[in-house]
Amino acid sequence: MPQRLVVTERSHEPRKRFAEELRRLRVERGLSLRDLSKAVGWDASQFGKMERGSTLGGPEVVQALDQYYGTAPLLLTLWELALGDPTQFKEQYRRYMTLEAEAVSLWQYSVSAPPGLLQTDGYVREALAAGGAKGEELEQQVEARVRRRKLLEGEDAPPFRAIISEAVLRMGLRDKQAWHQQLEFLAEVAERPNITPQILPFGSGVHGLTNTDTMFLRLLDGRTVAYTENDVRGELIEETDRVERLQRAYDSVRDLALSPAESRSFVLRMLEEVPCESST
Structure with a gap:
C-alpha cells in the first residue's frame, strides 16, 4: 500500500493562505520585517499588514517578494486568488x-x-468609518470593497x-x-x-x-x-x-x-x- 500523503495544516482560504506563505518565507530565512524592508524596498509596516491579512498589497510589491525569495510566480498566483476570496467580507x-x-x-x-x-475609494473609507470601522479592520474592508469594482x-x-x-x-x-x-x-x-x-x-x-x-x-x-x-x-x-x-x-x-x-x-x-x- 502506498504511503499516505501528509496534508499540511495551512489554511484553504486564499487570503489567509497568502498571508501564511508570506510569513513562512520570511521566517524560514531568519528575517525580521525590518530586514525584509531593507532588502526589498517597501516599508516594514506594509509587510506586517500583509502577513496579518489586513491588506493584500499591490502586484508590484508581491512581484518584488517573489523575485527576492525566488518563488515566482507562487506569491503572485496566491495574491490573485486572494483578490477574489469572499472570506475577506463579513459573514453575511x-x-x-x-x-x-x-x-x-x-x-x-x-x-x-x-x-x-460604483463607489470610489474616498466614499468607501468615509462610509465605513462612519459605521465604526477603524484601524486594520477599516483598511481590510476598504480594500475589499474597492476591489469589487x-x-x-x-x-x-x-x-x-x-x-x-x-x-x-x-x-x-x-x-x-x-x-x-x-x-x-x-x-x-x-x-x-x-x-x-x-x-x-x-x-x-x-x-x-x-x-x-x-x-x-x-x-x-x-x-x-x-x-x-x-x-x-x-x-x-x-x-x-x-x-x-x-x-x-x-x-x-x-x-x-x-x-x-x-x-x-x-x-x-x-x-x-x-x-x-x-x-x-
Whole structure:
C-alpha cells in the first residue's frame, strides 16, 4: 500500500493562505520585517499588514517578494486568488459575494448610497468609518470593497444597470473633494457600454422599493437571485416567487427614472455645485 500523503495544516482560504506563505518565507530565512524592508524596498509596516491579512498589497510589491525569495510566480498566483476570496467580507455577505462574482448581468436600486460597485475609494473609507470601522479592520474592508469594482472592468465585464435615488446625490460626504471625485466617477462610468446609471428624482413619489436597497444577479444557470439590505440587515433571496415580486417593483421604479442621458446630465449639474478642493 502506498504511503499516505501528509496534508499540511495551512489554511484553504486564499487570503489567509497568502498571508501564511508570506510569513513562512520570511521566517524560514531568519528575517525580521525590518530586514525584509531593507532588502526589498517597501516599508516594514506594509509587510506586517500583509502577513496579518489586513491588506493584500499591490502586484508590484508581491512581484518584488517573489523575485527576492525566488518563488515566482507562487506569491503572485496566491495574491490573485486572494483578490477574489469572499472570506475577506463579513459573514453575511460571503455567499452573496460569491454569486456576484459569477453573475452574467446585474441590476440594482440604491436608496441612500451609491451602488457598492460604483463607489470610489474616498466614499468607501468615509462610509465605513462612519459605521465604526477603524484601524486594520477599516483598511481590510476598504480594500475589499474597492476591489469589487474590478468586476465591471474589462472586455468580458457583465452589464450593470443602477437606478440611484436622488437622495444619494443630495447626501454627499464631509470631504468635499472625495464627494467631487465620487460624482465624477458616476458621470464617467455612465459612458461605459456595460454600465447604465439612472437617477430616480424626488418628484417620482412613493414606490415599491422606497426603503430597500435591492440588487439582482442573473446567474449562469439562468436563475435570478436578489439581495436586499437596510441599515440593520441584509438578506439573500433565492425563492422564485419573492424574486419575481421584487423584479416587478424594480421595473416600476425604472419606469419612473430619468433616461440614461438625462441621468448623466443630472449628475454633471450636481458636480458643478461641489467644490473641487477638500474642506478644512
